[in-house]
Amino acid sequence: MDGPVNGSNFNLRDEIKAYWSERAATFDQSPGHEIFSEEEREAWHRLIARHLGAGQGRTALDLASGTGVVSLLLDDLGFDVTGLDWAEPMLERARAKADAKGRRIAFRLGDAENTMEPDNHYDVITNRHLVWTLVDPEAAFAEWLRILKPGGSVLIVDGDFVNATSFGRLIQQLASIAQRLGFTPSETAQLPQQLVETHRNILSRVHFADGARADAVVELLRKAGFQDITIDTDLRRIHRAQAKHMDFWKGLARGSQHRYAIKATKAT
Structure with missing residues (x-):
């Protein structure tokens, strides 16, 4: 799955890195990536604190930290945060945000599937919308277990972005009808078509090409050695806050999607 493309040495991981760099x-600019309201920020704080508790200076590694959204949330809660991402343009924006807010967050270049971090080093690991992109999640989860301290926890926030629910499909149909009848304008694509096609191509070749269902993620976490695994699908506060900054149909669909938070713990 991660072999060379067209005989070159540019493999799937390289493609993913290049995509997120671009x-x-x-x-x-997208709701669901950045936070656009204090209501949503508070909802994220509640979710993180519910599973990880107060930071109290504990060490946190935010994997695929992107522009630093979750890293800043962890810092809000009192964690000692390191953000790791392998797209330097993302890191540049994350560092600028942290500097503007006067935050002491270390943002470093690194691969979430092979972190090069020390054994038993972090109290918590977080990631948002990373697992669905993993080329080898089984190896990645083993890596995360290695760098967690005994008793440490990982919090995964992700979803199945491939398979729509029956309600989601109904929303898509109604949105299409409304656009054809002229009741709502066609949504302007936020991404150039080339990037849309690149995204689809990458998605078709990652491990969770058929959708990152929570139970499949849990199975691999158990196989890696994690314990006390819980699935939390109550992300309604976050989704309601995000929907206020989306068009009507996209906001309505957000709450119908299979999105979840998974907490798993390393044995003491």
Whole structure:
């Protein structure tokens, strides 16, 4: 799955890195990426604190930290945060945000599937919308277990972005009808068509090409050695806040999607 493309040494991981590097310039323009209200920020704080508790100076590694959204949330809660991302343009924006807010967050270049971090080093690991892009999640989860301290936890926020629910499909149909009848304008694509096609091509070749269902993620976490695994699908506060900054149909669909937070713990 991660072999050379067209006989070159540019493999799938390289393609993913290049894609997110190009996305960095407009990443924060999308609801669901950046946070656009204090209501949503508070909802994220509640979710993180519910699973990880107060920071109290504990060490946190935010994997695929992107422009630093989750890293800043962790810093809000009192964690000692390191953000790791392998797209330098994302890191540049994350550092600028942290500097503007006077935050002491270390943002470093690195691969979430092979972090090069020390054994038993972090109290918590977080990531948002990373797992669905993993080329080898089984190896990645083993890596995360290695760098967590005994008793440490990982919090994964992700979803199945491939398969729509029956309600989601109904919303798509109604949105299409409304646009054809002229009741709502066609949504202007936020990404150039080339990037849309690149995204689809990458998605078709990652491990979770058929959708990152929570139970499949849990199975691989258990296989890696994680314990006390819980699935939380109550992300309604976050989704309601995000929907206020989306068009009507996209906002309505957000709450119908299979999105979740998974917490898993390393044995003491």
